Amino acid sequence: MGIIETKDFGIRYGEKVILSAANIAIPKGRFFAILGENGAGKTSFVKALIGQNVQTVGTLSRQAKRIGFVPQFRDITRDYPLRISEFVGLKYNQGWRLWWQADEKQAIQAALARMDLLRIANQRLGLASGGQKQRAFVAQALVQKPDLLILDESTASLDHEHKVQLLQTVKQLQKEEDLTILFITHELKLISQFADGYLLFENGGVTQGDQIALQSLTMQMTHVHEEDEVHDV
Numbered sequence: 443m444g445i446i447e448t449k450d451f452g453i454r455y456g457e458k459v460i461l462s463a464a465n466i467a468i469p470k471g472r473f474f475a476i477l478g479e480n481g482a483g484k485t486s487f488v489k490a491l492i493g494q495n496v497q498t499v500g501t502l503s504r505q506a507k508r509i510g511f512v513p514q515f516r517d518i519t520r521d522y523p524l525r526i527s528e529f530v531g532l533k534y535n536q537g538w539r540l541w542w543q544a545d546e547k548q549a550i551q552a553a554l555a556r557m558d559l560l561r562i563a564n565q566r567l568g569l570a571s572g573g574q575k576q577r578a579f580v581a582q583a584l585v586q587k588p589d590l591l592i593l594d595e596s597t598a599s600l601d602h603e604h605k606v607q608l609l610q611t612v613k614q615l616q617k618e619e620d621l622t623i624l625f626i627t628h629e630l631k632l633i634s635q636f637a638d639g640y641l642l643f644e645n646g647g648v649t650q651g652d653q654i655a656l657q658s659l660t661m662q663m664t665h666v667h668e669e670d671e672v673h674d675v
């Protein structure tokens with residue numbers, strides 16, 4: 443059985459139907475790209491997955507014990523007061539506090555190390571670079587040791603080099619920690635180098651594809667947008 447499975451699953455807001463007849467099955471330990479144009483229903487699906495308030499029909503089952511969620515990048519201004527280590531522990535257990543138990547402290551250190559932030563753990567997050575901030579968001583989601591990690595457009599604000607670095611780290615997490623990854627993105631060409639499957643939200647439905655299908659979808663879209671630098675879906 444997959445870590446996420448739906449059967450004739452649908453989502454609506456009042457009268458407005460966002461998704462219908464969704465039948466998908468994501469095996470544990472895979473890295474799936476979540477694709478679709480703006481407004482196609484990607485975030486609504488993720489909200490349903492993490493149990494947030496959306497009206498649904500059909501069934502959605504998830505075998506994940508803990509879900510780590512990395513929200514869309516919110517600007518952390520220069521005057522943001524928390525240090526990186528404090529930010530990473532912010533939502534852990536009952537929330538950030540001055541004194542951590544030894545095992546909690548260890549979990550925060552492990553998440554910092556995993557995202558290569560140990561060296562700068564005592565620096566203020568507001569003064570960190572865009573890539574470091576994004577890694578801090580991922581570390582915050584990792585600290586509770588999730589088995590499913592959902593990232594919402596986490597590469598959007600980064601330059602190409604840092605996009606690749608972040609995706610390489612996420613790929614490593616998938617392999618070494620047997621994490622299932624759902625990565626919402628519009629950057630098809632980039633994600634197709636890392637993901638081993640996709641969900642494409644369009645026309646009120648969702649289609650699932652494997653790595654080979656992802657490669658052909660990428661080729662198809664690249665061809666359509668031959669003149670463009672950005673290959674959005």
Ligand SMILES: Nc1ncnc2c1ncn2[C@@H]1O[C@H](COP(=O)(O)OP(=O)(O)OP(=O)(O)O)[C@@H](O)[C@H]1O
Nearest residue numbers: 455458460478479480481482483484485486487643
């Ligand atoms: N709380 C809500 N109430 C009513 N309609 C909503 C609500 N949230 C989202 N919608 C609508 O549902 C549709 C799907 O939105 P959703 O945010 O899931 O799309 P998305 O694929 O994540 O888009 P984006 O790529 O822009 O983030 C849109 O038409 C949106 O306006």
